[in-house]
Amino acid sequence: MINKDYIEGKDWTLFLDRDGTINKRVEDYVTTWDRFTFIEGVLEAISACSSFFGKIIIVTNQQGIGKELMTHDQVNDIHEKMLEVIEYYGGRIDAIYYEPSLAIYEAFGRKPNPGMAYFAKRDFPSIQFKKSIMVGDTLSDMQFGKAVGMKTCWIKNKWEMKNYDSISEFTDYEIEHLKELVLKIKSV
Numbered sequence: 001m002i003n004k005d006y007i008e009g010k011d012w013t014l015f016l017d018r019d020g021t022i023n024k025r026v027e028d029y030v031t032t033w034d035r036f037t038f039i040e041g042v043l044e045a046i047s048a049c050s051s052f053f054g055k056i057i058i059v060t061n062q063q064g065i066g067k068e069l070m071t072h073d074q075v076n077d078i079h080e081k082m083l084e085v086i087e088y089y090g091g092r093i094d095a096i097y098y099e100p101s102l103a104i105y106e107a108f109g110r111k112p113n114p115g116m117a118y119f120a121k122r123d124f125p126s127i128q129f130k131k132s133i134m135v136g137d138t139l140s141d142m143q144f145g146k147a148v149g150m151k152t153c154w155i156k157n158k159w160e161m162k163n164y165d166s167i168s169e170f171t172d173y174e175i176e177h178l179k180e181l182v183l184k185i186k187s188v
């Protein structure tokens with residue numbers, strides 16, 4: 001289904017979750033750059049994805065702000081440094097959207113709700129959800145993608161196995177690591 005001929009043409013968009021997809025999960029929140037650790041091989045994978053996808057967008061829930069455990073400035077600082085490293089490795093991120101509100105408010109901009117997808121479409125009208133892939137490690141990532149008709153790709157992990165039945169309902173592809181997406185794209 002995903003293959004190079006299918007994806008190329010730059011009209012496809014890759015939506016990426018952040019925590020657990022790009023960087024390793026921590027027990028609470030990644031509040032500062034020294035707590036941000038790239039998952040091995042992710043930088044190379046983003047770099048490879050940059051040549052297949054017209055746009056690469058990060059969408060991330062950051063309710064640590066709502067809990068007052070960190071500030072917008074801290075999150076922006078982390079993202080600035082993250083982008084520097086991604087670009088050093090030849091990768092490209094076109095935009096980052098984060099939602100600071102607490103989960104209990106179920107904000108439109110907080111996954112599983114699709115707000116951040118619409119914000120991206122507002123800023124980049126060429127984005128087509130039918131030609132988009134959402135990659136993430138949780139059920140809410142898969143629900144977010146499916147809410148607007150994207151293809152969804154779940155990064156398997158032990159923490160989310162409790163939700164496996166629901167996840168499989170919303171998931172088109174299961175992978176172990178973002179680099180597997182690159183292999184899937186390359187294979188016909």
Ligand SMILES: [Mg+2]
Pocket residue numbers: 017018019020021136137138
């Ligand atoms: Mg995540």
